[in-house]
Amino acid sequence: MVGIIGYGTQIPRYRIKVKEIAKVWGADAEALSKGLNLYEKSVPAPDEDTATLSVGAAKNALARSGIDPKLIGAVYVGSESHPYAVKPTGTIVSEALGICPHVHTADLEFACKAGTEGMFIALHLVKTGVMECALAIGADTSQGAPGDALEYSASAGAAAFLMGTKNIVAELVDTQCYMTDTPDFWRRENAHYPEHGGRFTGKPAYQKHVFGAVEAILEKTGMKPKDFDYLIFHQPNGKFPVQAAKQLGFTEAQYRYGLLTPTLGNTYSGSSPMGLAATLDEAGPDQLILLVSYGSGAGSDAFVFRTTKHLLTNRDLAPRVRKQLNEHLQYLEYGEYAKFRGKILKPE
Amino acid sequence: MNVPRHWRETPERYRMEAAKCRKCGKISFPARLICPECKNKVFDKINLSGKGKLLTYTIIRTAPEGFVDIAPYAVGIVEMKEGVRVMGQITDCDLLSLKTGDKLISRFRRINEEGKTGLIMYAYKFVPDVGI
Numbered sequence: 001m002v003g004i005i006g007y008g009t010q011i012p013r014y015r016i017k018v019k020e021i022a023k024v025w026g027a028d029a030e031a032l033s034k035g036l037n038l039y040e041k042s043v044p045a046p047d048e049d050t051a052t053l054s055v056g057a058a059k060n061a062l063a064r065s066g067i068d069p070k071l072i073g074a075v076y077v078g079s080e081s082h083p084y085a086v087k088p089t090g091t092i093v094s095e096a097l098g099i100c101p102h103v104h105t106a107d108l109e110f111a112c113k114a115g116t117e118g119m120f121i122a123l124h125l126v127k128t129g130v131m132e133c134a135l136a137i138g139a140d141t142s143q144g145a146p147g148d149a150l151e152y153s154a155s156a157g158a159a160a161f162l163m164g165t166k167n168i169v170a171e172l173v174d175t176q177c178y179m180t181d182t183p184d185f186w187r188r189e190n191a192h193y194p195e196h197g198g199r200f201t202g203k204p205a206y207q208k209h210v211f212g213a214v215e216a217i218l219e220k221t222g223m224k225p226k227d228f229d230y231l232i233f234h235q236p237n238g239k240f241p242v243q244a245a246k247q248l249g250f251t252e253a254q255y256r257y258g259l260l261t262p263t264l265g266n267t268y269s270g271s272s273p274m275g276l277a278a279t280l281d282e283a284g285p286d287q288l289i290l291l292v293s294y295g296s297g298a299g300s301d302a303f304v305f306r307t308t309k310h311l312l313t314n315r316d317l318a319p320r321v322r323k324q325l326n327e328h329l330q331y332l333e334y335g336e337y338a339k340f341r342g343k344i345l346k347p348e
Numbered sequence: 349m350n351v352p353r354h355w356r357e358t359p360e361r362y363r364m365e366a367a368k369c370r371k372c373g374k375i376s377f378p379a380r381l382i383c384p385e386c387k388n389k390v391f392d393k394i395n396l397s398g399k400g401k402l403l404t405y406t407i408i409r410t411a412p413e414g415f416v417d418i419a420p421y422a423v424g425i426v427e428m429k430e431g432v433r434v435m436g437q438i439t440d441c442d443l444l445s446l447k448t449g450d451k452l453i454s455r456f457r458r459i460n461e462e463g464k465t466g467l468i469m470y471a472y473k474f475v476p477d478v479g480i
Binding site: 056096323324330 | 418
């Protein structure tokens with residue numbers, strides 16, 4: 001039996017409201033919020049990045065699992081905002097957690113799916129007996145170009161999952177992937193902001209891959225939407241996952257705990273993993289969870305987990321997601337936000 | 349700070365690694381070669397819990413090079429749960445409501461960078477311990 005033995009998240013304290021961004025660009029904030037089901041987003045402090053958020057999330061995962069960091073055989077950090085173009089985030093994170101030197105690390109990139117890529121690899125390395133424990137992190141401090149639709153949603157956060165075989169809180173039931181080469185979103189080398197295909201990111205991209213992964217894993221496992229207690233889809237905004245869930249026959253009761261985007265924004269590689277963490281915060285034992293990520297470029301990873309009784313004792317050993325999301329917030333004006341995110345051009 | 353020095357100090361900067369004297373139990377942070385209490389030279393490595401309380405602090409308004417963009421910011425001395433006193437920046441806080449005795453917890457953060465193409469230096473900072 002393999003599964004999650006500890007999980008943790010880290011969300012910056014800073015927020016900016018959609019209406020504050022819309023005010024600067026002359027956009028209709030009400031229409032934006034209503035249309036995208038998006039009201040505010042997290043903003044990283046100037047001293048936070050993918051490495052620092054990853055360390056924070058992983059420390060919470062370690063606290064929940066109670067294991068010695070030296071037992072961890074692999075650390076995978078999935079992100080599209082690694083601090084360096086060349087120098088691994090995984091080594092920084094592993095060193096900060098005291099896991100070095102006998103560890104395999106890799107930085108993964110696959111737009112918003114990089115977090116679940118790490119989870120997929122970590123779970124299967126443990127499942128095949130290569131190592132006792134493996135750590136997978138999805139983290140991002142994503143940027144949207146000023147005035148672009150992505151600026152309203154691109155946010156920051158991290159989720160970490162420790163995979164192992166003892167004291168499992170959510171057992172892995174099955175996985176399924178769905179990939180094609182679909183150019184809906186990209187960022188070229190040295191480009192500061194990504195480019196995207198506008199409405200092309202919807203039906204042929206997000207919907208096709210999420211639907212493809214869901215249909216494939218339902219067929220593989222012989223399960224139906226009603227068999228699941230909880231559902232988490234990737235959340236580029238608050239509209240896509242809700243629309244997809246309803247079309248596929250899921251209900252609000254299944255996705256409500258995992259839907260964080262309306263007040264968190266899109267944490268990219270952290271998005272669906274954070275939704276899973278928020279769901280584990282609320283789930284009971286012996287419940288079925290369906291997690292489906294989506295990464296532009298494009299692909300989806302689907303996972304079915306079954307919670308165990310250990311979840312109930314494990315989850316209060318670190319802060320819950322909704323606590324990090326809703327408490328001790330500091331709201332920024334657009335000028336402060338622009339400074340925090342390095343959007344102001346200064347002389348060298 | 350140059351790259352080799354930052355690298356040498358990684359254990360204390362990244363994970364608050366301290367030295368506990370095997371003879372008298374005194375904890376030294378950063379680690380020492382000789383115990384200042386009993387002159388013993390054998391230590392066990394321990395990581396500080398990161399939890400402590402603020403003993404004193406100042407607010408930097410005229411910051412040195414490399415820190416200008418984050419001014420004003422607080423720097424304080426924190427008494428850790430293990431008894432050692434550590435100096436560090438206090439971040440994610442309201443500078444006007446900061447006070448001695450506040451419960452703080454360490455966080456892994458960016459400290460500085462050697463320009464836009466140089467090394468990014470990470471280390472501990474402190475934030476109010478509010479359970480998140």
